[in-house]
Amino acid sequence: MTKKYDIGKQYRAIVIGGSAGSFQPITQLLAAIPKDFPLPIFLALHRLKHVRHGFVEALAIKSQKEISEPHDKESIKRGAVYLAPANYHMAIELGNSISLSTEDLVNNSRPSIDITFDSAAYTYRDKLIGILYSGANKDGALGMRKIKERNGLTIVQDPEDSMINAMPTSALAATKIDYVLTSDEIIDFILQLDKAYRS
Structure with a gap:
């Protein structure tokens, strides 16, 4: 039976984080999102820092939406999908732009999910949806707490549905998450939002 979610039209952006075990469910999500889905989506995914090419193309194989790695200070467009570039932190800034940096690793990671989530929470506040998938460390847990503190909506992949559950489990320990969903239920949530x- 399909779950029904209490979804309004107030949201302005979605941030998605993931690490080990997240690639397949995120590609499935991107494949399901309609081409004209209106909200910008920011992807902060752990990836090999020295491999500059191929990751965007792999994510985009089945996606109906174009996926791009933004440039520093790039303006955010309605309905666009932005992937944090390899070895760069990606932050969402007031004034509708993206900033990139090579500051120190956070949770042994660059890009850091926490940095993307925290900055998006500061920018969009209660108009943000944060989604955290499978991963092997705690990156994203503090970011999800920041989203929750600023009254955004928080979703984690069900640890039992995750290939590696450290990341969603850490988020559940850090704050009260709104929805704990399987990867298929996350897709259904986004389709209901659309x-x-x-x-």
């Missing part, structure tokens, strides 16, 4: 914007 339907809300069309009604």
Whole structure:
């Protein structure tokens, strides 16, 4: 039976984080999102820092939406999908732009999910949806707490559905998460959100 979610039209952006075990469910999510889905999506995914090419193409194989690695200070466009470049932190800034940096690793990671989530929470506040998938460390847990503190909506992949559950489990320990969903349920949530914007 399909779950029904209390979704309004107030949201302005989605941030998604993931690490080990997240690639497949995130590619499935991207494949399911309609081409004209209106909200910008920011992807902070752990990746090999010295491999500059191929990751975007792999994510985009089945996606109906174009996926790009933004430039520093790039303006955010409606409905666009932005992937944090290899070996760069990606932050969402007031004024509708993206900033990139090569500051120190956070949770042994660059890009850091926490940095992307925290900055997006500061920018979008209660109009942000944060989604955290499978991963092997605690990156993203503090970011999810920041989203929750600023009244955004928080979703984690069900640890039992995750290939590696350290990341969603850490988020659940850090704050009260709104929805704990399987990867298929996350897709259904986004499709219901899309339907809300069309009604």
